[in-house]
Amino acid sequence: MSMHPAHDLDAFEKRHGFFVGIDSDGCVFDSMEIKHKECFCPAFIDNYDLQAAARFAREVWEFVNLYSRSRGINRFKAVLRSLELCRSRAEFIERKVAVPELRELTEWVARESKLGNPQLDAELKRTGSAELARVMKWSREVNDAVEKVVRNVPPFPSVRPALDRLTGDADVIVVSQTPAAALIREWAEQEIDGYVSLIAGQELGTKDEHLAATAGARPGAVYESDHVLMIGDAPGDHSAAKSVGALFFPILPGQEEESWKRFVSEGIDRFFAGSFAGAYQKELLAEFDAVLPDSPPWSHA
Ligand SMILES: [Mg+2]
Numbered sequence: 001m002s003m004h005p006a007h008d009l010d011a012f013e014k015r016h017g018f019f020v021g022i023d024s025d026g027c028v029f030d031s032m033e034i035k036h037k038e039c040f041c042p043a044f045i046d047n048y049d050l051q052a053a054a055r056f057a058r059e060v061w062e063f064v065n066l067y068s069r070s071r072g073i074n075r076f077k078a079v080l081r082s083l084e085l086c087r088s089r090a091e092f093i094e095r096k097v098a099v100p101e102l103r104e105l106t107e108w109v110a111r112e113s114k115l116g117n118p119q120l121d122a123e124l125k126r127t128g129s130a131e132l133a134r135v136m137k138w139s140r141e142v143n144d145a146v147e148k149v150v151r152n153v154p155p156f157p158s159v160r161p162a163l164d165r166l167t168g169d170a171d172v173i174v175v176s177q178t179p180a181a182a183l184i185r186e187w188a189e190q191e192i193d194g195y196v197s198l199i200a201g202q203e204l205g206t207k208d209e210h211l212a213a214t215a216g217a218r219p220g221a222v223y224e225s226d227h228v229l230m231i232g233d234a235p236g237d238h239s240a241a242k243s244v245g246a247l248f249f250p251i252l253p254g255q256e257e258e259s260w261k262r263f264v265s266e267g268i269d270r271f272f273a274g275s276f277a278g279a280y281q282k283e284l285l286a287e288f289d290a291v292l293p294d295s296p297p298w299s300h301a
Pocket residue numbers: 023024025026027072232233234
């Protein structure tokens with residue numbers, strides 16, 4: 001067990017025959033609801049002056065970030081998607097709420113994969129854009145709110161037994177779109193940081209990039225097929241797994257503890273025994289697929 005996880009993809013070393021990437025928010029920690037409802041969403045409504053349709057803006061934010069297939073999406077992509085959905089809702093149009101389009105953010109998100117505050121700050125300094133300054137202000141407010149509000153959130157009860165079982169035989173890393181500072185604080189506060197050799201947050205790129213740089217084909221550090229697993233609670237985690245040909249164990253939103261129990265009682269054994277791929281994987285994915293909707297429940301304008 002390493003005492004201090006690395007925070008740099010280049011520092012990753014293959015030490016075991018198996019690899020496990022684990023998402024953090026909503027997967028290890030029951031932190032999605034508190035972060036989005038108490039931190040992200042109030043700052044979003046305030047920053048983009050959506051007070052006149054606040055109830056609907058909240059519904060949109062929660063749909064995008066918690067209750068649909070985009071759950072767990074990067075925060076800057078979430079702003080763009082949420083504003084897009086707000087613009088298309090009848091309530092915003094009828095109430096004449098001016099919902100901004102954020103063309104510069106759209107352009108930055110399309111060309112940058114490391115969607116974190118340091119990169120946005122560099123872009124802001126380069127361009128002096130008022131639009132990006134407003135996004136930056138919101139993102140910093142969110143981080144301050146998370147630091148103030150989100151504490152004493154323990155991992156789901158079966159996470160620790162799972163990590164205990166994994167660490168002797170697998171290289172375990174955190175694969176997340178949360179800022180590194182928050183991840184390091186949360187994993188250390190709960191004393192589970194010693195189980196992982198690397199913590200990768202939004203500043204180190206997308207989840208696909210995290211996995212490509214660690215479990216992907218690297219000279220001298222290639223894992224056998226079916227020896228790489230990703231654990232997550234969102235379709236984005238599954239697609240990251242697919243991008244490197246990894247297996248995927250879903251933590252079902254709303255049934256997280258049951259999912260972790262199942263991972264401890266059968267998933268881990270199957271992974272180490274080579275009986276995870278195939279029928280078992282298919283069954284897990286079918287259950288996962290049924291949990292989150294694609295389109296919003298409200299009517300479009
Ligand atoms: Mg998650």
